[in-house]
Amino acid sequence: MATILKNIYKVEFIESRFLKDITVVPGKGVFLNMWRNFQLMDTVGLSSATSTSKIVKKNTIYNIKMTAFLKEQFLLTNKHLCYRLTTVMGEKYLLGTERAPYPITTTSDNFPSVVTEKSGTTLTVEYSNTLGLLPILD
16 A cells, blocks of 8 residues: 655745636646746744535535744735645645635744753644645646
8 A cells, every 4th residue: 555645845835916817626626827936934844734624504614724833933914825835745735825715824933941842933824715725736
């Protein structure tokens, strides 16, 4: 049986306004249709993402939570951000689209009291919609 590694080793972000003209294929994924200027985030170790789903009034609602540990502070702005996640197997996923609802980004700075704990910034992105985490098809 083949092992599937879904560990996220690369996290990139882009403003949602730059994702116009993408093609979402429900249940399959998304075509970006052209090169997009995603900006690489300087992460420490592997990042994680969980995707859960539930049925609400005959609609499937997906809740995605992505967590990444960053080497330096990430300054939040009032711009809507979307994220591209790349796994160690080379699969790419899009978290968010150009339309609302947008992913909610929060950061927390860690100042541990024990030397063995990580210090730095934790980035948490939460996203709820009817599309889920979209595999990038192109």
